[in-house]
Amino acid sequence: MxxxxxxxxxxxxxxxxxxxxxxxxxxxxxxxxxxxxxxxFRQVLQYLALGAQYGKKFAWVDYAYKNYGNLVRAGDNHVSIAEPEGRQTVDAHGNGFLKDHFYEAFVSGLSGVFNVRDRAEHTRKHDIVAHAFSPGADHGFETHGRQSAKMGKAT
The missing domain is CATH 1.20.5 (Single alpha-helices involved in coiled-coils or other helix-helix interfaces)
Structure with missing residues (x-):
């Protein structure tokens, strides 16, 4: 058996x-x-590709806004939002979303400010380099650049 x-x-x-x-x-x-x-399978977003080819993608996206609302799919990995308030909701710092795993592809060794996914680590790294991008530091660099340009030196 x-x-x-x-x-x-x-x-x-x-x-x-x-x-x-x-x-x-x-x-x-x-x-x-x-x-x-x-x-x-290929015609799902083909109208957008055709519009982009002729420089009229904005018209297709506007048409989609009028027919489907303020949130439309404008590409394979692209969503277009018509209202500024909607964009603020998505891009806000306290929205609870983590960065996509896509950003991990750019990490070679240690992660930097722009490709770290953890919010606390991003804040720590941002605080370290924020002074370099402050208006005062920018003004100081512009002054140095102008003086070097007047003397004929490259900065």
Whole structure:
């Protein structure tokens, strides 16, 4: 009796292996061909690409605002917000969102101010370099640059 179960299990495993052997190449072909096809898969945001090609993407986005509201998808990874208040909500410092994992791709060794995802660490690093970008430091650099330019030196 146990021998029949073993044989049945082997047949079931063979069926799955055959199915996997057929589906794997099909999925691989689809993976490479679908991005280049002109079917419905590629036409989702094609009107925006066409508008961008002719310099009229703003008109398409405006049309989308009028038809769909103040929040529209304007690209594969781009959402466009019509109202300034909506943008403030998304970009606000206390919105509770972390930066995307995308920013980790730019970390080589130690993370910097712009690619760190932790809010406390970002604040600490920001406080260290904030003085360099203050209006006083900027004015001092402009003064130094003007004096060097008058004397014919490169800064």
């Amino acid at each position: 146990w021998l029949c179960r073993v044989v049945d299990n082997k047949i079931a495993v063979q069926k799955y292996l055959i199915l996997a052997g057929i589906l794997a190449p099909v999925c691989l072909v689809l993976y490479f061909l679908v991005p280049y096809s002109r079917t419905i």
